[in-house]
Amino acid sequence: MIKAVTGTKDILPIEIPRWNYLEEIVKKIFSQFNYREIRTPIFELTQLFARGIGEATDIVSKEMYTFLDRSGDSLTLRPELTASVVRAFVEHSLDKKQGLNKLFYVGPMFRQERPQAGRFRQFHQFGAEALGSHDPLLDAEMIIMAYDIIAKLGLKKLVVKINSLGVPSAREEYKTVLRDYLNQHLDKLSEESKKRLELNILRIFDSKDERDKSVMKAAPLLIDYLDSESIDHFEKVKSALQNASVPFQVDATLVRGLDYYTHTTFEVVSGSVGSQSALCGGGRYNGLVKELGGPDLPGVGFAAGMERILLACENENSFKAEEEKTDVFIITIDKTLQGFSFQTALALRRSDLIVETDYLSRSVKAQMREANRLNSKFVLFVGGDEFVNGEVVLKNMSNSEQKNISKGNLEEIVKLIKVN
């Protein structure tokens, strides 16, 4: 048997209503904030992600699905969408058409990581990017949208964490201070963190190792090294969140891995999904557009993991997505009338109803069971004495009332079904 590739999953019909419900909420809230959907290709030139995300990041250095196409170009399945959206923004000169571009997306991403709870190799994200403004209110808007979507799904065990990484020059200065501090405590650090010291020093704050944690408790914090402009920006974000009634915690250790972040970073973390607890993450990236060959314009955005969100919803039993009910199931009593049933089903469907009929030549009892299984609101009996007399029988499945209708009178059938 050929199985789905490691880390990929089939979303079966039974799960589709939950996905549709989530996507409806996502699209509704984004459009209320006037974000417009953008759809970019599933694959891009590899160098887009290498430059946009950062060569040294784990995503680029070991997690991308990269391949050569037949003409020898190196292509990569998108591991995230910020770089693609910025590429499209630059390529189509969207900044020339309006001052601020507010964009959102929904779709699959690909990273070759070891699967675990809430982590897959093909996974789905929704996210938003606002390109062209420095306004800290937009940083706040991102956090508010993410929070509103997740809260609308009924999730409770949430923590919104925010931090500021400031501008690159202040950050570099701080890194030197931090490196000095850590070098003094080198013997107390885990082996992992000694490597991080060279590769990505800020991430030592994220370590789950107890030794690292105790060292980091007394470490100097980036927030104390921010320039006054960055502090001002951060304060405005915080007060906007307060006014929006979004509960948040300032977490000075929230550093995030991707190269492009400046100023605000944030995460929404769930307490009900296991170890991979970040439902969404994002922040401001003021250098990225220029880095990708565009004008020197700022941006801010976030991305959320849909499998993780749905996992949290399932664990907290936070919402029920109902399958759409069948309006009428046409039951064929005499097998010779299957053609009539098929035609009637078609006519009713073209009158805007959800209709099913029998294709297995089953007994009336079996067809009734099937209608019941489909939650059909009505059944329509075709056959027997009534049919000989030119009638079909419409039965309401919730109160068992039956009514004979002239078999040619589709309008009457449609009318009776639609009032329910």
Add this chain to the structure above:
RNA sequence: GUGAUCAUAGCUCAGUUUGGUUAGAGCAUCUGGUUGUGGCCCAGAAGGUCAUGGGUUCAAGUCCCAUUGGUCACCCCA
């Protein structure tokens, strides 16, 4: 990439410790409970090379080894 753990019917799981007749249950499926009517109930049926390959043994679902796959965690990230 590293580690732990698991693999028996479509699904959830007994049975493995102490190897021993035809491998079980619940749910789901199908058929029937009078000739044309669902949900509940009852009866019956179908469904498994016990992940795969090797080994030990008179005998392996059960013990040993390998492989494959799943799950969880680390790393990292949504």
